[in-house]
Amino acid sequence: MDDVRWFAPNRFCTLVVPRLRDRGLSIALDGDRPARLAIAMDAQVAADACRYAVRHRCPLIHYVWDLPPWWLGRGRHDWVWLVAGRYVWLPRLGRRYAARRGFYSRLRYVAAHAAAVWVPSTATATSVRERLGVDCRQVPFCFDSDRFTPGPPPARRRGVLSVSRLTPQKNHAAVIRAAARFEPRMPVRIIGSGPEQGSLERLAAELGVPCTVESDRSESEVLAAYRVAEVVVCPSTFEGFGLTPMEAIATATPVVASDIPPHREFLGTSPHFFTLDDDESLVAAIEAARAGPPPGRGVLSRVTIEAAAERFSDGLMPYLRRARR
Template sequence: MRDVDVIAPNFKRRLSGVTSTIIQLVPVQNALGQKVVTLGPGLPAILPAMPYRDLVRLWSLPHNGTRRVWHARRNVEMLFALLLRDVLRMPLRILFTSASQRQHSKWTKWLVSRMDAVVATSAKTATYLDVPSTVVMHGIDAERFSPAPDKAALQGRLGLEPNRRYAGCFGRVRHQKGTDLFVDTMMRLLPDRPDWSAIVAGRATPQHVEFENALKEKVRQAGLADRILFVGEHTNINDWYRTLDLFIAPQRWEGFGLTPLEAMATAVPVVATDVGAFSQLLDSDGETGILIPADNLEAMVEAAAPLMDDDARRRQAGENALRHALEHFSIAGEAEKLGAIYARLLGKKV
C-alpha cells in the first residue's frame, strides 16, 4: 500500500458502464506510472486490487509523503470516502467523476460539494454540476476493441451464421436503453432484407426481465426469432462487436454511453440517438454514422435502412468511424488527463 497513489473503488457487483470504465482504464493508468489499485467486487483478477482489510493502512502516508487520491464514480463511493477522510481523518483527497445528464438530488449535490475535485465526462454533463469541473471524455482501448481479421470465422465461433450481415444493439436490456426501439426497427427492416439478422446483447436485471420476455414474444409472433437473436451478457463483448456490420444505440437517456465508441473502434458505423455524449462521439458531418432524435422509431428506421442497403457507404462509414475513434478518443489520452488531476491533488508538479 505504501506504493499506491490512487484507489479506484467499484462498489457494485453487477457489470455496468462504470465497471467497464475501470476495467479498461486502470491497466493503462498503471502502464503510465499512476499507481492505481481497485477496491470492491465484480472486477477481473488481473487488475491490481487492495483487500478491504488494507483500508486501515490508509492512515499511513504513501511513498509520496503526503496523501492518496480516492477516485469515486458513484454516490456510495463518495460517501465512503467522506467517512475515511472527514471522520477517520485519513490523508485522502477525493475525486468524483460525474457522467449524469440530469438534475442531481439534494443529497448528491451535497456529496459533490464535499469533493476536492470533480470530473465531468462531457460538456453536457458539466452543465448539470453546481461546482467547477474538468471535462475528461472517456477513451477506448483500441487493442481490445478492434476490427476482426476474419469476421466470418469469428461469427462461426460465436454460433452465428457466417457471412451474414448483422445489426447490433448492446447494453442492458430495459426501456431506458431503448431496446424495444431497436427490436421494432429490425422488425420493420428485416423482412425485406433476407441477408440481414440482428443481435441484442446484454443482461436484463430482475426488474426488467418481464420487459425482455415481452420483446422476445413479440419477435416470436412476428416469425423472426431465428433472425433477432437475444444472446445475453458476455465478457468477450469485443468479439461480438467484431461480428457486426451496423451498430444502433437507441437509448432514450444516457449519462455518457461507451457503446457507440466501442463499435466505432471496431470499424462499425453507428446510428445513435442524441443523448449522453453521442453527439460528441460521432463526427459532425455524419461520415462515421447518423445521429437521430431520441425515442423516434421512424427516424431510426429511416437512418438504418440506407446503411443496410448500401455496402460501399457502410464500409466507408466504418473506416471513417475507426479513424475518428483512434484519433480523438484514445484511452491513453483519458488516462493522461486524469493523471494530471491526480498529480495536482497529490501536490506534485505537473
C-alpha cells in the same frame, strides 16, 4: 503511502490505472492504506470513497457519469451528514428526488464535499451544475481500446446488434420495430440483461422479427458479436458517455446511433444518426449504414485508454504535488 486510492466497482473503471502506473504513480485498488488522494470512479463507490478521504484526511475526486432524470425528477436532495463514519439522512419536506432519494442525496453530499467533481461529457456537466449545485471539470474517460479492434473480415455479416442493459431508456424496442419494416425482416440480436427481456421477446414475436436476447455473454463473445454484425444500433434516449457506439466503431462495424448530445459530442460523423421516437428515421439510418462504408475510426483517438490516461494524469498531478510538499 500510495499516491492514489482508486475506488472502482468494475474493471472498466480501472482501464487507465496501468497507464498511470507506467507514469510512476502508486495506485491502490483495494485496502485501507493511506494515500495522498482518493478518487471515486462511480456512484456505487462514492460513499465509501468519501469515508476513506475523511478518515485519511486526503482530497477526494468524485467522478459522476450521469444523473438520470427519471430518478431525480424535479425535486431536491434530502439532508445528509457524515458523522463518525456513518451517513445521517434527514428527509426534506416538500419536493424531493423522484426515487432512490437516499442514494442520490448521499451522492450530492459527496459531490459537495469533494475537492473536485469530474464528468465525462458536456451533458453531464450541465446536469451536475444544475441538479447538484456544484462546479465540475470535464475529463472524458475511454472505451477499452486495447480490446475493441477490427477482426478478420467475416465471411458474412448478419443482422442488427444492440448491446446494453434491458431498460426502457436503452430503447431496444425501437430496434425491433425498425427491423419489422424490412422485407424480409432483419434478424435482431440484443446482448444485455435487465427487466425488459420478456417484453422485448414478446414484441419481436408479435412483429415476426427473428430476435435473440442474450445475457451473461463473456467479453470475448461480445467482441465477436460486434465483429460479425451487419449494423450495430445504439438507440438510447439518455447517456452520460455512450460506450456501445465507440466499441462498435472500433471494430469497423457500421453504426447507427440516436441523435443525443453525448453521441454527437464524441462520435463526430462516424455513425448514421436517427431522430428519437421516429421509426422511419431509424429505418433510413439502418439502410444508409448497410449501404455505406465502414465508419471512420479516427474519431476515437481522443477516447482511447492512452488519451484518457494523459487527461487523468494532468488532472491528478496538481493534487499530488501539493500532498508531497
